[in-house]
Amino acid sequence: xxxxxxxxxxxxxxxxxxxxxxxxxxxxxxxxxxxxxxxxxxxxxxxxx
Numbered sequence: 001x002x003x004x005x006x007x008x009x010x011x012x013x014x015x016x017x018x019x020x021x022x023x024x025x026x027x028x029x030x031x032x033x034x035x036x037x038x039x040x041x042x043x044x045x046x047x048x049x
Contacts, residue, residue, distance in 0.1 A: 001017045002014070
């Protein structure tokens with residue numbers, strides 16, 4: 001129910017699915033995404049010389 005557009009670097013949840021989620025579920029998804037991004041960038045930062 002998610003798609004990734006490589007050229008734009010966008011990950012998107014299918015609109016019909018997103019509308020059915022509660023606000024709490026949306027917040028949780030956003031929180032998880034932010035945590036994953038933070039972890040990703042920390043790894044990149046730690047690899048820098």
